[in-house]
Amino acid sequence: MFKALIVEKDDDGKTSASVQEISEDRLPEGEVTVAVDYSTVNYKDGLCIGPGGGLVRNYPHVPGIDFAGTVEASDDERYKAGDKVVLTGWRVGEAHWGGYAQKARVKADWLVPLPGGLDARQAMAVGTAGFTAMLAVQALEDHGLAPGQGEVLVTGAAGGVGSVATAILAALGYEVAAVTGRPETEGYLKELGAARIVPREELAETSKRPLEAETWAGCVDAVGGAMLARLLGQMKYGASVSAVGLAGGAALPATVIPFLLRGVNLLGIDSVMQPYENRVRAWDRLAEVLPMDKLEGMIQPAVLSDLPGLGKDILKGQVKGRVVVDVNA
Incomplete structure (x- = not known):
């Protein structure tokens, strides 16, 4: 029993x-x-x-x-x-x-x-959320993201995926801008390595302009919806967004202009059906780079x-x- x-x-x-x-x-x-x-x-x-x-x-x-x-x-x-x-x-x-x-x-x-370097408790502190975050970061890097290119945005940063993504990116040397609608989590996010806190309301509404100033070198987005549409128009030329969630809705009220005029990439991240090799790569990288104190x-x-x-x-x-x-x- x-x-x-x-x-x-x-x-x-x-x-x-x-x-x-x-x-x-x-x-x-x-x-x-x-x-x-x-x-x-x-x-x-x-x-x-x-x-x-x-x-x-x-x-x-x-x-x-x-x-x-x-x-x-x-x-x-x-x-x-x-x-x-x-x-x-x-x-x-x-x-x-x-x-x-x-x-x-x-x-x-x-x-x-x-993987060596992780025990069972730490593995579940990572869990599906952290595994997804690692897949998202690897996808951005596979599409050219590297430290020194500018700020990397993480939306829904205080949630499970966002927390681990923030810690991973900071540990890898990226300048992380963390989006949250909960002011009480700002200290927590800065402890994880966020260099700047972006209030959610700054990105919550869809812009009437398909392109805004080039701001973000990359993005891990757990929100979707109007926020994803907005930030697509703020990505730097050739930059990528890893889409991992839809906390803000499944609809995407956007245009194709960021893809056509700035070469922006929207990368879908699925953690459920990932092949074995991708899983091993992500878990081994997590054991290597994720700061255990964070x-x-x-x-x-x-x-x-x-x-x-x-x-x-x-x-x-x-x-x-x-x-x-x-x-x-």
């Missing part, structure tokens, strides 16, 4: 979440059984803990879109008992039972070896029984930094 956060749906379609003890024979099919050490809380987790957001296929369900732990049993030669592993994406925690439990069973293809400063500790409340909080935009869930506490 082991503990898990079980989300159930009643005949009226209402969901409820509670910590329960369940048996291992209830775990889904998969080649590798993992003793989970830590998980974390993402926006998708908030949806899956609560109303489902169209992500959960079947109930009862165990959310948790990422986890880190130790292989307990494996039918795949790539993994053996005792191996440290991390999982993000692949619709685990949505269509497949996830990491809000002391045990998980998944396909071997979904796992990545935990990572520690982002962490909000939690246990399984905290998750129903945290799920609601993250949907309201009230979670700062990275929640690390000790599933065994």
